[in-house]
Amino acid sequence: MVKQFTYKIYNKPKNKHLHRLVNLHACLYNHCIALHKRYYRLTGKHLNQYMLMRHITKLKQREGFAWIGGLGSQSVQDVIQRIERGYALFFRERKKGNRRIQPPTFRKARTYRSFTLKQAGWKLVADNIIRIDGRTHKFALSRPMEGQIKTVTIKRDAVGDFWVCFACDVGDAAPALVTTGNTGGMDFGLKTFLTFDDGSAIQSPEFFKQGSRAIGAANRSLSRKKIGSKNRSKAHKALARVHRTIAHKRDDWQWKLARKIAEQYDEVWIEDLNLTGMKARWGRKVSDIAFGSFVMKLDYVLRSNGKTLSKRNRYFASSQTHFACGYVNSELTLADREWVCPQCGETVQRDVNAAQMIKHGRAMSWGGDGISRALPAAIVDPQESPSL
Ligand SMILES: [Zn+2]
Structure with a gap:
């Protein structure tokens, strides 16, 4: 390796x-x-x-x-x-x-x-x-x-x-992390960076917001300087330095988070993200939070410890489907964080439900005998889905 x-x-x-x-x-x-x-x-x-x-x-x-x-x-x-x-x-x-x-x-x-x-x-x-x-x-x-x-x-x-x-x-180093037997599903979001299928969540750190303020200030300072002047090139450097500091903080935070996840799970399921589509919908913020670079780090940490990252086709990872009963809420919008399922009456946490759908790739339907009966699974070969 x-x-x-x-x-x-x-x-x-x-x-x-x-x-x-x-x-x-x-x-x-x-x-x-x-x-x-x-x-x-x-x-x-x-x-x-x-x-x-x-x-x-x-x-x-x-x-x-x-x-x-x-x-x-x-x-x-x-x-x-x-x-x-x-x-x-x-x-x-x-x-x-x-x-x-x-x-x-x-x-x-x-x-x-x-x-x-x-x-x-x-x-x-x-x-x-x-x-x-x-x-x-x-x-x-x-x-x-x-x-x-x-x-x-x-x-x-x-x-x-x-x-x-x-x-x-470095040769083929033996996996450093012990296996746990756990499989996890995660959903990415803007406010909440990660939501796990067990309901736990990782918030986006505050320094993203602080960083965008610092970038704004450095940008305004740059635009006040005369083109071709020495001060302008200094301001250019200052702006590049702000960007670099934020990138370093973000990388550090992401490596530590990836390591933490790899300690907890043997297999992690994520949604096969369409980054261009996300950028079109949410704008620059997506690149700030840099899902793509996090997925790459997570994949690296998991693989180098003999664990796997799998990607679920977006169609099957739909957050509109209620994981517990299979009801499809086609009126769900991005603003709805919580909704009540008309079929089973349960209150559904949007992100947690999405993480559960990502983990299993299908809804569970419950028979009268109380034994869970899975609908046909739609497993996507991670090799086939395009990488980020
Ligand atoms: Zn339901």
């Missing part, structure tokens, strides 16, 4: 060399994009990545392109592979009829983020010092690294700070 270890590189004047390296990779990236476009224009075909690699290797000898030689062949290869992955995704989605995914395109050097090295081009001089391109950079070793280093990525964030990211092979 591959585990990521990310550490912050200390801010030093010599980081300007890292800036230069990222910018040069951006140059190379744009050069390759231009070659792709020209090749397609001339031949009507996709430029093969191995052909492109051979071309770039020859290009190094030409005048004006010597700088490519300074980047190291593996990180050059990585740039070409990134573009290739972008095209592969584009072709795959196009085939499925999805026309929203665009092929990779030109990027501004200023917003270009990272480059990746494999075995060569870097060296760990000490536990917390890495040498890149002949210069040493110290980073904050916030937690010990494990396993064997496969790749090293240097990342520049929107604030302009640098991070070093080690992808390490």
Whole structure:
């Protein structure tokens, strides 16, 4: 299993060399994009990545392109592979009829983020010092690294700070969490982040709200600054820093929550969320709360402990159906938190009912003998449902 270890590189004047390296990779990236476009224009075909690699290797000898030689062949290869992955995704989605995914395109050097090295081009001089391109950079070793280093990525964030990211092979670690035999169903919401089928709930933390206020203030400050001024670029940085702080808080909170859920359950059922649809209905708030990134973390934590996350098709997870008796309340709106079931007279908590439906995928109907008789189950193979 591959585990990521990310550490912050200390801010030093010599980081300007890292800036230069990222910018040069951006140059190379744009050069390759231009070659792709020209090749397609001339031949009507996709430029093969191995052909492109051979071309770039020859290009190094030409005048004006010597700088490519300074980047190291593996990180050059990585740039070409990134573009290739972008095209592969584009072709795959196009085939499925999805026309929203665009092929990779030109990027501004200023917003270009990272480059990746494999075995060569870097060296760990000490536990917390890495040498890149002949210069040493110290980073904050916030937690010990494990396993064997496969790749090293240097990342520049929107604030302009640098991070070093080690992808390490940690082998097949034995599951750390004990099995509990519990299966749970969860429903996502805006106010209440998670509702479980047993009625317990996790509220959205207050810092989401505080964060959006801070972003608003930083945005207003930015808009008051003159375009192209030094103050404007400072305000830009301040805004990026606010975004970064919130993202870090959110990630921390989500990892801890995912871990807590994995300690309680062996199998977790969630609704197969349609994020684009949710964004259209609820707006920016959905991306603030970032269900998608939470689902990814939860899946990772569960899987690495030998547990599973399963997704229920939205049709069967309908919150309009009363779990206990199967009555369908077609007049239910988003505002109704609670409703009384006309068929069995029970008061239904909307979110808890939804979580129960997600867990079982069907309503229970009760026979006269008091033994529960399940309606035909509609189990969705988690492999088949599209991932987030
Ligand atoms: Zn009912």
